[in-house]
Amino acid sequence: MKIAIIDYGMGNIHSVAKALEFFGAAISVTNKKNDIAGCDKIVLPGVGAFDDAMAELEKQGLDMVIKEQVKNKKPFLGICLGLQLLLEDSQEAKDKKGLGILKGRVVKFKAGAGQKIPHMGWNDLKVISGDCSLLSGLPTGSQVYFCHSYYPSPLDESIIAATTDYGLEFPCVLWKENVYGVQFHPEKSQAVGLKILENFVNLC
Amino acid sequence: MLSKRIIPCLDIKDGRVVKGVKFLGLRDAGDPVEVARAYDAQGADELVFLDITASFENRKTLVSLVERIARNIFMPFTVGGGIGDIEDIRNILNAGAEKVSLNTQAVKLPELISASAKRFGSQCIVVAIDAKRKGDSWEVFINGGRTPTGIDALVWAEKAARLGAGEILLTSMDYDGTKDGYDLELTKEVTQKVNIPVIASGGAGKLEDFYDVFTQANADAALAASLFHYQEYSVKQVKEYLKERGVAVRS
Numbered sequence: 001m002k003i004a005i006i007d008y009g010m011g012n013i014h015s016v017a018k019a020l021e022f023f024g025a026a027i028s029v030t031n032k033k034n035d036i037a038g039c040d041k042i043v044l045p046g047v048g049a050f051d052d053a054m055a056e057l058e059k060q061g062l063d064m065v066i067k068e069q070v071k072n073k074k075p076f077l078g079i080c081l082g083l084q085l086l087l088e089d090s091q092e093a094k095d096k097k098g099l100g101i102l103k104g105r106v107v108k109f110k111a112g113a114g115q116k117i118p119h120m121g122w123n124d125l126k127v128i129s130g131d132c133s134l135l136s137g138l139p140t141g142s143q144v145y146f147c148h149s150y151y152p153s154p155l156d157e158s159i160i161a162a163t164t165d166y167g168l169e170f171p172c173v174l175w176k177e178n179v180y181g182v183q184f185h186p187e188k189s190q191a192v193g194l195k196i197l198e199n200f201v202n203l204c
Numbered sequence: 205m206l207s208k209r210i211i212p213c214l215d216i217k218d219g220r221v222v223k224g225v226k227f228l229g230l231r232d233a234g235d236p237v238e239v240a241r242a243y244d245a246q247g248a249d250e251l252v253f254l255d256i257t258a259s260f261e262n263r264k265t266l267v268s269l270v271e272r273i274a275r276n277i278f279m280p281f282t283v284g285g286g287i288g289d290i291e292d293i294r295n296i297l298n299a300g301a302e303k304v305s306l307n308t309q310a311v312k313l314p315e316l317i318s319a320s321a322k323r324f325g326s327q328c329i330v331v332a333i334d335a336k337r338k339g340d341s342w343e344v345f346i347n348g349g350r351t352p353t354g355i356d357a358l359v360w361a362e363k364a365a366r367l368g369a370g371e372i373l374l375t376s377m378d379y380d381g382t383k384d385g386y387d388l389e390l391t392k393e394v395t396q397k398v399n400i401p402v403i404a405s406g407g408a409g410k411l412e413d414f415y416d417v418f419t420q421a422n423a424d425a426a427l428a429a430s431l432f433h434y435q436e437y438s439v440k441q442v443k444e445y446l447k448e449r450g451v452a453v454r455s
Contacts, residue, residue, distance in 0.1 A: 014274035014300040047297055048324045081325075111399055116424065118327040118370045120401050122207045122249055122454040143207065143454050145280050147302055147327045149370070166206060188280040188302060190244065 001201060002026040004039035006066070008056045011047030015187035016079065019194055023201040033065045041200070042069055045187075046081030050106065050150075051093035053081055063099055070101055073178045075203050077134075083174065083181030084152060092150055101179060104154035115167035118149045123184075125172065125192075129161040132175045134182075134199050142192045144184040146172075151183055207454040208418050208446065209249035209425035210439050211403060212432045214239060216255045216285070219265045236269060240277045243432070246439040248279065249454060252305065252373070252427060255285030256348070263292070267299050274300020282330055284373075293320050297328060305373055307332040308346040311353055311360070314367055321368025326400075331369040333357055335390060336377040342390055349377055357390070358397050365398040372398060373427070376406040383409025383431075391421035403427050411437065411445040418451050 003025045005013050017027045020043070028035050036042060044066065046053050057063045070076050078086050087098045090106035098106070109117045122143045127135055151170040154160065162173035164184075172183040180200070186193035215222045220234045232238050240251055253273070255266050263286070270283055283296050284305025293304050310317050310331050321329050334349050335342040335357035342357035361372055374394050376387030384407055391404045401424035404417045408428035417423045431437055443453045 009298070011297060012274060012300040012302075013298075014271055015278055018275040019278060047328060049322060052323065116399050116401050118400065119206070120327065120371060121209050121424065124205065147280065149325070149327055185280065185302070187278060190279050194278055 001041070002028060002039045003041045003043060003201070004036045005029045005043045005045065006036065006062060007031050008053070008060055008062055010053045010056055010081065011045055012187075013045055016043060016045055016197070019187055019197045020201055022194075023198045025201045031060050031062060033061065036062075036065050036069060039074075041075040041203070042066070042077070043200075044076070044078045044082035044085065046079065046085065048081060049092060050081065050084060050090040050098070051096040053085060054093070054096045054098060057085070057099075066099060067101065070179055075200070076179050077200050078179075078181040079187070080148060080183060080185055083183055084150060086174070086179065086181050087152055087154065090150060102152075102154055102159065102174060102176060102181070103156060104152065106150045107153050108150050109167070119146050119166045121146065122189075123164050123166060126163045126165070126169070127161070128163060129175060132161040132173070133203055134175065134180050134196055135162060135173065136199050137195055138192060144172075144186065144189040144192055146184045148183060152181065205452050207249070207452050208423075209403075210414070210442055210453070211250045211252055211425050211427040212243050212248050212439065213252040213254060213405070213427050213429045215429070216253050216266070216269070217257050218262055219269045222256065237272055237276045240273055240281070243439065244277045244279050247443060247454070248439045250279065250302075250425070251277075251281040253281060253283050253285075254305075255283065257286070267295050270296055270299035270301050282373075284330070284332055289316065290320055290323060293324065293329075297324060303328045303330050303371070305330040305332045307334065310364065311344060311346050311355065314363065317364055317367040317369055321370070326368045326370035329369050330371045330373050330403075331361075331364040332373040332375065333361060333364070334375045334377055337390075345377060358393055361394045362397050365400050369400060371401045371403065373403045373405060379407030380405070381430075382407055385409060385413040386417040386421065386423070386426065388416060388421045391417055391423050395422040395424075401425065411442060414442050414446060415449055415451065418446070
């Protein structure tokens with residue numbers, strides 16, 4: 001089992017790499033097309049602004065690689081910004097489209113709903129898709145670490161595998177066939193997060 | 205429901221923990237990774253590492269330390285101390301910190317807040333404010349609390365939030381080290397002024413202090429150092445106390 005962690009200069013890869021290794025995966029931290037194509041699974045992390053991240057992916061030709069690999073049914077996990085990039089566009093970036101692998105957009109939490117922005121800290125998962133392998137062993141109420149101002153709003157609600165309540169119930173795990181995305185940081189969510197990464201390693 | 209956070213803070217110098225941590229059973233109580241692991245086991249929600257090293261060479265030590273921490277603990281942490289520009293911020297975030305904390309440089313160059321928030325997102329930019337009572341307001345101090353600025357702390361908090369800070373780390377210089385509890389008045393004023401999370405810091409001495417700062421001053425998180433380092437209370441004890449009294453904490 002070899003997992004590519006796409007390294008495009010946008011954020012932290014060390015915790016993800018170490019956790020996946022711990023569960024027995026060989027890791028390739030890479031921005032090379034052939035390396036990515038040679039791996040069994042792909043992780044797209046990401047911290048930063050949507051437009052910068054997308055521009056970086058495009059500059060390095062990684063957008064095409066990701067689309068191609070996803071089309072080939074390779075298991076794919078987007079984390080935080082890495083999830084948001086899967087959608088078509090974001091309120092954070094007017095002039096930059098996302099990868100468009102999932103239909104829908106990324107929207108900002110509304111101010112004045114009594115909730116502070118960013119949504120920062122530990123909050124509960126509400127599991128919607130009990131058969132989502134990524135969430136195997138994690139009951140509703142499991143807590144994960146969030147650190148974000150924007151959240152995904154997919155067109156097709158049936159791909160929402162879990163939600164979180166923060167003034168409104170927003171999607172925090174998306175799942176469509178081989179594509180998974182989490183808005184929180186599993187690599188920073190202690191035991192619960194590690195279970196999710198273990199589930200990703202063990203996906204068939 | 206979003207939990208209130210309990211955050212131990214570690215001072216780091218030349219890659220080592222200073223202000224000794226008196227944990228039993230640690231092989232090396234000066235190793236930030238060992239100490240971080242111990243707090244991870246206690247159920248700390250986040251950690252803050254404040255680098256009190258000044259020199260350029262040691263900044264590199266800090267980045268490699270951040271990488272080592274990120275490889276060993278799977279919890280969020282913030283790194284602050286001497287961060288001067290976008291490049292410093294990028295290096296620390298890429299090394300695996302969740303957030304960076306800006307203090308002196310943000311006061312000297314407020315554009316750093318807006319530039320870094322635009323580049324990396326507000327969610328990873330913390331502005332640390334050291335505030336000291338002056339008449340009926342509070343003054344911002346920089347350079348580790350040594351230099352008064354004449355800036356009003358509430359005005360500064362509001363400005364920092366407007367520029368794109370994602371969180372305020374608010375330290376009361378009057379209460380820091382006293383163990384008399386957090387500065388509820390200051391914390392409350394700031395949480396009313398800004399719509400971003402506020403971490404209260406300075407003065408924690410008893411279990412009630414945590415309860416008070418969450419329920420009376422609406423803090424989103426409470427930071428403490430010596431209280432935890434000297435094992436007067438564990439993070440777990442604080443959380444059990446809060447949970448019994450109906451405060452949402454992560455168990």
